[in-house]
Amino acid sequence: MTNFWDKLPKNFTVLAPMEDVTDTVFRQIVIKADRPDVFFTEFTNVDGLLSKGVEKVAQRLRYEPNEKPLVAQIWGNDPEKFFRAAKLLTDLGFDGIDINMGCPQRDVVKKNCGGGCINVPSLAAEIIQATREGANGLPVSVKTRIGVKKIITEEWISHLLKQNLVTLSVHLRTVAEMSKVPAHFEELSKIVELKNSINPKTKIVANGDIKSMNQADQLFEKYKIDGVMIGRGIFENIWVFNRKIDPQKIGLKERLNLLLEHVNLYEQVWGNKKDFNALKKYFKIYTFGISNASEIRTKLMETKNYEEVRNIVANIY
Numbered sequence: 160m161t162n163f164w165d166k167l168p169k170n171f172t173v174l175a176p177m178e179d180v181t182d183t184v185f186r187q188i189v190i191k192a193d194r195p196d197v198f199f200t201e202f203t204n205v206d207g208l209l210s211k212g213v214e215k216v217a218q219r220l221r222y223e224p225n226e227k228p229l230v231a232q233i234w235g236n237d238p239e240k241f242f243r244a245a246k247l248l249t250d251l252g253f254d255g256i257d258i259n260m261g262c263p264q265r266d267v268v269k270k271n272c273g274g275g276c277i278n279v280p281s282l283a284a285e286i287i288q289a290t291r292e293g294a295n296g297l298p299v300s301v302k303t304r305i306g307v308k309k310i311i312t313e314e315w316i317s318h319l320l321k322q323n324l325v326t327l328s329v330h331l332r333t334v335a336e337m338s339k340v341p342a343h344f345e346e347l348s349k350i351v352e353l354k355n356s357i358n359p360k361t362k363i364v365a366n367g368d369i370k371s372m373n374q375a376d377q378l379f380e381k382y383k384i385d386g387v388m389i390g391r392g393i394f395e396n397i398w399v400f401n402r403k404i405d406p407q408k409i410g411l412k413e414r415l416n417l418l419l420e421h422v423n424l425y426e427q428v429w430g431n432k433k434d435f436n437a438l439k440k441y442f443k444i445y446t447f448g449i450s451n452a453s454e455i456r457t458k459l460m461e462t463k464n465y466e467e468v469r470n471i472v473a474n475i476y
């Protein structure tokens with residue numbers, strides 16, 4: 160099976176997996192603005208994926224072919240379930256499988272899942288091996304942090320690099336830091352040094368607080384990383400992956416057109432499967448940085464259904 164990571168351009172970009180955000184509809188809208196080189200799904204629990212209630216998690220795995228290369232991200236603590244989940248995801252046509260070893264939610268960490276894996280390196284290695292066996296040649300990657308309570312880059316990243324991963328995405332904070340302190344970019348020197356000495360083939364993707372391609376270019380230049388992963392930055396600039404677009408030059412009308420496309424596609428794809436109110440978290444994307452937009456923002460946040468959103472936009476037109 161081909162390893163798409165090897166075919167990416169130098170200095171590639173990834174949209175970070177974000178629970179309840181990066182679903183197929185959002186990925187379609189990001190494609191309209193300008194796509195990253197790689198998309199990830201939201202994280203999916205392996206127990207849920209293998210249970211009878213699979214329909215509940217199936218929404219997370221829905222995609223359209225133009226979202227490829229698309230990596231399915233999974234989490235859990237039972238290697239055998241990772242093996243079976245990997246088989247299933249391979250059959251579903253994903254281009255890669257990523258293991259979440261960074262989620263900071265307390266109940267997740269407590270069970271040695273997500274960021275909790277950092278506390279149990281032997282389990283992490285078993286999970287990677289089991290996933291690889293189930294993935295049948297599909298590339299397996301890990302997204303992690305640099306420690307649980309303390310920064311332990313040397314110890315933890317070395318351990319992961321010894322597992323022969325195709326790609327390692329590192330959110331440059333500890334689990335305890337959540338997203339509350341600035342990312343520790345300086346750790347990238349150490350990470351790239353470790354990669355060069357332990358496993359030069361593993362691609363390193365930097366994540367945390369990256370907000371623009373200008374900033375990304377500086378990181379590429381300074382640290383010689385392979386890729387950047389942008390998460391919350393997309394809320395401030397949905398055109399973030401487009402080097403040619405200055406978001407300040409995009410007027411309200413163009414923004415609202417994209418908002419309408421988002422609303423229409425969300426309704427068409429999810430219907431009653433997802434709550435209308437869950438759509439509201441995206442609204443700020445379309446008015447971010449626009450002066451005098453607070454009134455529109457307030458009105459949009461007060462809407463109760465799709466039609467009301469469309470009416471507000473029509474009135475502005």
Ligand SMILES: Cc1cc2nc3c(=O)[nH]c(=O)nc-3n(C[C@H](O)[C@H](O)[C@H](O)COP(=O)(O)O)c2cc1C
Binds near residue numbers: 175200202262
């Ligand atoms: C709303 C939200 C949901 C997230 N869900 C996931 C997830 O499902 N899997 C994951 O690995 N990280 C998840 N993250 C973490 C992001 O992928 C990323 O590591 C973090 O936001 C730091 O990058 P940023 O500063 O570019 O946002 C989530 C972050 C946010 C804000």
